[in-house]
Amino acid sequence: MGEVRSYRGSCHCGKVAYEATADLSSVMECNCSICGRKGALMAFVPAESFRLLSGEGATTDYQFGKKAIHHRFCPTCGIHAYAEGQRAGKPMFMLNVRCLDGVDPWALSVNRVDGKSR
Secondary structure, eight states: OOOEEEEEEEOSSSSSEEEEEEEOSSEEEEOSTTHHHHTOOEEEEEGGGEEEEEOTTTSEEEOOTTOOOEEEEOTTTOOOOEEEEEETTEEEEEEEGGGBTTOOGGGSOEEEEOGGGO
16 A cells, blocks of 8 residues: 545646545556546545535536446546546545646556456
8 A cells, every 4th residue: 555645636627626535556547448548547536535626517427338437527628537436335436647736647556457358
């Protein structure tokens, strides 16, 4: 387990912004049909570690397949800043680490997941 700290994230235009407390010692990259296209690096946090600062009701929600995950993106700039769903029956958020201020995604340890084969 790495260092848990607070981060601020947003879409490109800033219409959608959030704060989250997360451990970025290992982030996930998935090659499923949506993740492979949007190129997100993901960190998962429980709902109590996420706070939406702006964009409440302003995001566009995309769901597919089992419709278990709400992929949220800004309707103005199109950036997928976060997603929400459940993990082990508890509400969770997926942060797009590439949207976090002051984080160098190339310096992170990336766990690659073969979501395409699931």
